[in-house]
Structures are given as C-alpha cells and as structure tokens.
Amino acid sequence: MSMKLKLMVIREDKVELESFEYQQQVIGEKPVVLDVLLQYQENQNKDYAYRYGCRNGLCGVCTVEVNGKPKLACKCRVGEGDTITPLSTLPVLSDLVVSRQAVSKQLVEKLPVPQGTGQDNNADNTDYQRLNRCIECYACLHECPMHEKNDLTNRQADYLYGNPYSLLRIQRNLVDANATEEVKEKSLKLARDLGIEACRDCKGCRCGVGINLKKDVIRPLLFRLPNGEPDKSIEKEY
Structure with missing residues (x-):
C-alpha cells in the first residue's frame, strides 16, 4: 500500500x-x-x-x-x-x-548557572525534575507572541525577546536546590528583560513533550514579579 x-x-x-x-x-x-x-x-x-x-x-x-x-x-x-x-x-x-542557535544564544552569559556541591541536590526535587524533561525541541515557540517579535527571517539576528524555552530555563534556576538568592534574582531580572510581562494574558504556550508550561513555568514566574497576580485565564485552563 x-x-x-x-x-x-x-x-x-x-x-x-x-x-x-x-x-x-x-x-x-x-x-x-x-x-x-x-x-x-x-x-x-x-x-x-x-x-x-x-x-x-x-x-x-x-x-x-x-x-x-x-x-x-x-x-x-x-x-x-x-x-x-x-x-x-x-x-x-x-x-x-x-537555524536553532539564536534561541540558546540569548541565555549565554546572561543566565547564571547554579553551582552544585557535588551531590545531586535535585534528585528528589519534583519541581526541578518536571522542568528537566525539556528536550529543546522548540515546539513551544509556535504561536508565541513574545517570540514573534524577533526577526525570524535573519539567520544572524540576535533574539531580543524571549520564548517558553528560555523562560523554562529561568524557572528551573528558581527551583534549583543549588541556586543562591543572587542567582535567583539575576534569573528573574532576565525574565523581565526578555518580556515575561507579555505572557500575562497569553494562552498559546504548548510543550512538545507535555510539560505544563503555563502552570509550571509562566504562572510561577509572573507571581514573582512586583505586581504579582497573573491573568486568571492561565489558571482557568488547568
């Protein structure tokens, strides 16, 4: 056939x-x-x-x-x-x-790396392990209004605006058992710089391997911002 x-x-x-x-x-x-x-x-x-x-x-x-x-x-x-x-x-x-490199490049030398102690301090950290399922497939970029602000036709362009993958990496820092308060503060600042505010009433986030991006990434990040409460539509979907 x-x-x-x-x-x-x-x-x-x-x-x-x-x-x-x-x-x-x-x-x-x-x-x-x-x-x-x-x-x-x-x-x-x-x-x-x-x-x-x-x-x-x-x-x-x-x-x-x-x-x-x-x-x-x-x-x-x-x-x-x-x-x-x-x-x-x-x-x-x-x-x-x-061309995939511009997505990860926007985190290079900007997203701090938590320093471990030699022990696996995140082995039983369910919040961390949930986010660690990410395989960098970039399916989450689909219909992301924040990512769409970047120049997506220029192979050499740097991406000024973030995306669900970048925000996941930031949120993973915030739940990492090895992260100091300084690391968390710098990570949250990067989320603001990449445009996390645009996620406040967005409904387009979808992960290629089933991570609940809204519940486990976007909502916790928005709660950490000075004005706190994200749009209720994020909560209603789950």
Whole structure:
C-alpha cells in the first residue's frame, strides 16, 4: 500500500511543495514522519536536508511541522494528504533544517548557572525534575507572541525577546536546590528583560513533550514579579 504526502523543498533557487508517494512498510500502521523522510531521500531526493538523532524522542533536533503544527519527526505518525514543512518559528537553512542557535544564544552569559556541591541536590526535587524533561525541541515557540517579535527571517539576528524555552530555563534556576538568592534574582531580572510581562494574558504556550508550561513555568514566574497576580485565564485552563 502507498500514501501520498507533500514535503517542502527550500533551496536558494526554489521554494515548493513536492509530492511523494510513500510505500508503507507495515500494513495497517501509519509511518512516523522520519520514516517518510528517509524513504523520500533514498528514492526521490538524494540531497534532501533534515535533522534527526536519537529516533526516540529524546534529542529534540528532528522537530518539523505537520499540517502547520510542530511535531517530533521520530514520534508523529502521518497519513494520506499530510504536509511536512520546516518550523515556521526559526530561520530556514535548507529544506527542513532550521537555524536553532539564536534561541540558546540569548541565555549565554546572561543566565547564571547554579553551582552544585557535588551531590545531586535535585534528585528528589519534583519541581526541578518536571522542568528537566525539556528536550529543546522548540515546539513551544509556535504561536508565541513574545517570540514573534524577533526577526525570524535573519539567520544572524540576535533574539531580543524571549520564548517558553528560555523562560523554562529561568524557572528551573528558581527551583534549583543549588541556586543562591543572587542567582535567583539575576534569573528573574532576565525574565523581565526578555518580556515575561507579555505572557500575562497569553494562552498559546504548548510543550512538545507535555510539560505544563503555563502552570509550571509562566504562572510561577509572573507571581514573582512586583505586581504579582497573573491573568486568571492561565489558571482557568488547568
């Protein structure tokens, strides 16, 4: 059996959706995106560019969009007529490969690092461990109004405004058992500098691996601000 899908091809000289007829390997079971990409590259487009690593939903580098929604290529199953495109929230380098470094770069030398004591002081810290599930897939950038203020077409541009991933890293500092008050103060200041106030009445936060970003990241951060109480809509959704 076969199914027809569309894949975005982006090169310097063209941008187009290309049709591909995927030959199913297991009858009755839909393939994951990565299955389609591997077969497409082998049979139809030898130079097709995409990223993958662990194949088990742990590394986060394979994120693409399926019908306009961010998904892990190694986990998301696709069917007849689905369209696979690169993340629309980051600059595209080629085909499905996007430039990721500007997201983490905005934290370099700005977000302090808690100094451990040599012991795993966070082993039983459930707040910390919940946030430590993040795999940096950047699915959370989707429909983030704060992130959308950045120049998302320029590969060289620095991002002045934050995003759910950056805020998660900051909140992780605030619940880290090793963090001093100075580390926490500097981390919270960075959240303000990156525009955390924009999250006060936003409903768009979604994590690719199921972390409750509003409840475990956004709401606690907003509570720490001088004017405290976040918008009630954040609480109502959970």
